[in-house]
Each structure stands twice: as structure tokens, then as C-alpha cells.
Amino acid sequence: MIGFGAEAQDLRGKAEAEGKMVFYATFNANDSKTIIDGFRQAYPKIDAVFYRATDAQLMERMLTEARAGKSLWDVVTTTSFYGHTLKKRGFLAAYDSAERKSYREGYKDNQGFWTSTYTNYAAFGYNSQQVPKPNAPKSYTDLLKPEWKGHLGMDGRAYEWFGTMLK
Numbered sequence: 001m002i003g004f005g006a007e008a009q010d011l012r013g014k015a016e017a018e019g020k021m022v023f024y025a026t027f028n029a030n031d032s033k034t035i036i037d038g039f040r041q042a043y044p045k046i047d048a049v050f051y052r053a054t055d056a057q058l059m060e061r062m063l064t065e066a067r068a069g070k071s072l073w074d075v076v077t078t079t080s081f082y083g084h085t086l087k088k089r090g091f092l093a094a095y096d097s098a099e100r101k102s103y104r105e106g107y108k109d110n111q112g113f114w115t116s117t118y119t120n121y122a123a124f125g126y127n128s129q130q131v132p133k134p135n136a137p138k139s140y141t142d143l144l145k146p147e148w149k150g151h152l153g154m155d156g157r158a159y160e161w162f163g164t165m166l167k
Helices: 005-018 029-042 055-068 080-088 159-166
Strands: 020-025 047-052
Touching: 020 029, 020 055, 029 047, 055 080
Parallel strands: 020 047
Antiparallel strands: none
16 A cells, blocks of 8 residues: 555555455564554554464465455465465455565566565574585585485475475
8 A cells, every 4th residue: 555646545545445454464473563553653544453374374264265255354475485376376466566666676576466575594504513614515406415315404394495496
């Protein structure tokens, strides 16, 4: 709902008539409260409701709502893995805000369906008492070498990260 011009005013008017904005997110509670409080201050005529869950829980809830024929959410933040799934299923509407134009390529899609609002980084470490520095992997490709087979540990729920790496 951030924008300028007649189109933004029309959108704001429709949102005020509806009277409610439901925000589904994976953000932590403090960040979400900051966003919701800012929204309420900017749009006092619209009740802002926040629902926090994991990506998988959000996806399941949204799918259940869709099967029931009543989607309750207006805005969602999720990871790229689930965001692409939502786009593919037709759950997202394009919105090319004025702010979005300032984002670099790679942090938004060309059609206006998603914009990256945050980036998570992953870093690998190694036990320097077990692996001398010159022998440590220098790249993800190095991790595919036979000497590392059976010697890597990773969170079992990191399939989103792994899927992104395959891309």
C-alpha cells in the first residue's frame, strides 16, 4: 500500500473500506510488531492483524484457506522457496511499488510479484584441530570432493538452502 498517485489512492480507499489488513510472516515478533505499529500509524482506519508462523506452517494455512475458498491473508513474507511456490500457484498479485524500483536485479522478479525484504546468509566453518587450513574447502564445489564424504554436518531442515544452491 505504499505508493503515490491515483492508483495508490484508489488502493488505499479500497483497503479502508474493507477495514482490515492481515499480514502473514515468518519475521520475529519484535520486527513484526514494528511493521504492524508503523502500518497502524500510517493507516489508522485499517485494522492490522499479524499472524506469525514458520514458512511450512504459513504455506499449509494458505493452502487450507484456498481449498476452503476463503483466503484470509492480504500480505505475506516468506522465503524464496515458498514465494516461488505461491507465485506458481497463482496466490500472488503483482505490485510494483515506487520503492521497489530502487532494488537491484536479483532482489526482485521482473513481473512485480516479489521483492526481497531481507537476506539470510549461511557460512560454513571447520574444525581447525582436525583440518589444517591449507586443506580446508575454499568453495561449495570443494565440498563435493570425495575426502569430505561423510564428514559434513548440516541442519536437516535446510532443504530451502539446498534447493537455492541447486538453482
